[in-house]
Amino acid sequence: xxxxVFTTANKSYFPFVDIFVNSLTENCLNLNKIYIxxxxxxxxxxxxxxxxxxxxxxxxxxDEYTGVHSEGWVKATQQKxxxxxxxxxxxxxxxxxxxxxxxxxxxxxxxQVINTNFDMQVTTxxxxxHTRDDGIFIREIASFLIINNCDxxxxxxGNWIKQMEEFGKNGTPFPHETPALNMxxxxxxxxxxxxxxxxxxxxxxxLTPQTLSVHFKSNGSTNDNPVINxxxxxxxxxxxxxNDFEIxxxxxxxxxxxxxxxxGV
Numbered sequence: 001x002x003x004x005v006f007t008t009a010n011k012s013y014f015p016f017v018d019i020f021v022n023s024l025t026e027n028c029l030n031l032n033k034i035y036i037x038x039x040x041x042x043x044x045x046x047x048x049x050x051x052x053x054x055x056x057x058x059x060x061x062x063d064e065y066t067g068v069h070s071e072g073w074v075k076a077t078q079q080k081x082x083x084x085x086x087x088x089x090x091x092x093x094x095x096x097x098x099x100x101x102x103x104x105x106x107x108x109x110x111x112q113v114i115n116t117n118f119d120m121q122v123t124t125x126x127x128x129x130h131t132r133d134d135g136i137f138i139r140e141i142a143s144f145l146i147i148n149n150c151d152x153x154x155x156x157x158g159n160w161i162k163q164m165e166e167f168g169k170n171g172t173p174f175p176h177e178t179p180a181l182n183m184x185x186x187x188x189x190x191x192x193x194x195x196x197x198x199x200x201x202x203x204x205x206x207l208t209p210q211t212l213s214v215h216f217k218s219n220g221s222t223n224d225n226p227v228i229n230x231x232x233x234x235x236x237x238x239x240x241x242x243n244d245f246e247i248x249x250x251x252x253x254x255x256x257x258x259x260x261x262x263x264g265v
């Protein structure tokens with residue numbers, strides 16, 4: 001089954017998105033297009049746009065990264081759902097569209113988890129979820145989501161955005177994306193929703209031989225510069241498993257060295 005992928009990235013995430021795009025291209029025979037929302041890619045936009053299967057989308061967010069959960073990070077995260085809504089409005093997708101965080105390396109073709117009997121498929125945390133300090137229960141995560149029905153998906157994403165805006169008005173602590181996803185799912189009365197296993201589709205701490213993609217998940221630190229942030233996350237011992245992968249196979253060394261030099265490393 002053919003499908004397309006959507007993500008968002010800025011310059012500080014360039015090595016992640018380079019790995020993401022190249023691993024998708026190498027390992028996913030059923031992949032159609034990769035749509036990337038540009039939240040500040042700068043000169044790296046041209047590099048990505050030159051790839052035949054990539055379409056870079058304009059946004060109005062150009063904030064420089066100053067750490068996870070920083071103002072720039074929050075704006076870029078919020079922009080993801082808005083651009084997704086625009087994409088679903090502008091293109092009548094007859095194929096599934098998968099939204100994935102850009103700090104991911106894809107190991108195997110993702111088509112094997114697509115089930116078009118569901119309007120949408122969301123990913124459930126492998127630990128069963130947790131309750132935030134403000135009482136919001138989190139079980140599903142926004143790092144991997146499949147929209148099989150374009151019209152129903154657009155309606156859901158619109159409600160998801162409204163919930164995030166309500167959080168903003170009420171002063172709800174960041175982050176908003178995943179909590180708003182969970183509350184929108186709880187209020188859903190229209191969509192037939194399927195549930196995916198985190199360890200299967202987008203694992204980080206524990207990988208299995210069946211894991212399809214690796215999520216280099218942040219620990220939430222705002223202290224590291226983008227280079228240290230990237231290298232810490234890809235070298236994490238949690239990502240060592242029998243389901244092995246070589247980051248070097250997917251990272252353009254010339255572009256990576258150029259990117260590091262921009263940050264004085």
